[in-house]
Amino acid sequence: MRKALLSLCLVCLLTGSLFGCSTKENQKATNTKEAKPVELYLVRHGKTMLNSTDRVQGWADSPLTKEGIEVAELLGKGLKDVQFAKAYSSDSGRAIETAQIVLNNSGQKNVELIQRKNLREVNFGEFEGELNQNFHKELAKANNMTMDEFMENFDVGIMLDTAAKIDRSKQAESAEQVSVRMKKEVDKIVEEVAKNGGGDILVVSHGLSLMGLLYTISPDALNELEAGLSNASVSKVLYKDGKYTVESVNDMSYVEKGKKVN
Numbered sequence: 001m002r003k004a005l006l007s008l009c010l011v012c013l014l015t016g017s018l019f020g021c022s023t024k025e026n027q028k029a030t031n032t033k034e035a036k037p038v039e040l041y042l043v044r045h046g047k048t049m050l051n052s053t054d055r056v057q058g059w060a061d062s063p064l065t066k067e068g069i070e071v072a073e074l075l076g077k078g079l080k081d082v083q084f085a086k087a088y089s090s091d092s093g094r095a096i097e098t099a100q101i102v103l104n105n106s107g108q109k110n111v112e113l114i115q116r117k118n119l120r121e122v123n124f125g126e127f128e129g130e131l132n133q134n135f136h137k138e139l140a141k142a143n144n145m146t147m148d149e150f151m152e153n154f155d156v157g158i159m160l161d162t163a164a165k166i167d168r169s170k171q172a173e174s175a176e177q178v179s180v181r182m183k184k185e186v187d188k189i190v191e192e193v194a195k196n197g198g199g200d201i202l203v204v205s206h207g208l209s210l211m212g213l214l215y216t217i218s219p220d221a222l223n224e225l226e227a228g229l230s231n232a233s234v235s236k237v238l239y240k241d242g243k244y245t246v247e248s249v250n251d252m253s254y255v256e257k258g259k260k261v262n
Contacts, residue, residue, distance in 0.1 A: 040190070
């Protein structure tokens with residue numbers, strides 16, 4: 001009998017499994033699941049009242065227009081086949097409203113929406129709420145250009161850096177400041193999600209801040225972008241093995257798909 005028990009234990013040690021016997025290595029292999037990559041669906045909010053009146057809108061906020069609500073609904077319907085593991089938005093009302101509409105219309109109203117201040121749009125300081133035409137005049141003047149010259153050579157980085165330089169409130173953000181805070185926040189998000197197994201993530205933010213993030217990840221990502229990111233557009237970024245890959249920018253196909261959903 002003693003010899004039989006010794007033989008049985010030896011088999012357990014060699015095979016790692018017999019009638020519930022297992023080595024630590026096999027237990028670890030059984031309990032560890034391969035994590036999925038993190039797929040970020042970066043969405044610009046729907047059109048707002050300040051967008052409609054052509055005013056500067058950064059940390060200042062305004063509600064979605066009827067058109068803005070409708071396009072967010074279409075986006076949600078177009079994303080029905082995407083199962084979000086997590087959902088994030090900036091803490092600005094227009095981003096929160098857009099995210100909630102998208103989740104509701106994609107059949108995922110039970111997904112918790114997490115708000116993050118660092119996903120906000122650029123802070124324009126004293127220029128918040130100003131007419132864009134007046135804002136651009138001040139920027140042109142600061143760069144010793146006529147209005148026409150400034151608009152012909154329009155550059156987002158120069159716009160933000162100039163605004164930060166001449167803003168008397170000293171609150172306006174430079175292009176670098178926006179990019180850094182956005183990248184830092186998204187790094188935090190993907191690390192949180194990756195630890196929990198990865199998956200698809202909804203992130204609703206703002207035009208200029210998302211452009212800054214995309215440029216930081218891949219400077220070539222915005223080469224085909226003729227204007228800014230469209231309202232309710234999707235830019236997809238894959239995060240895997242500690243690296244980001246920009247897969248698409250300013251994609252409106254999900255909205256178009258939503259138009260075909262009954």
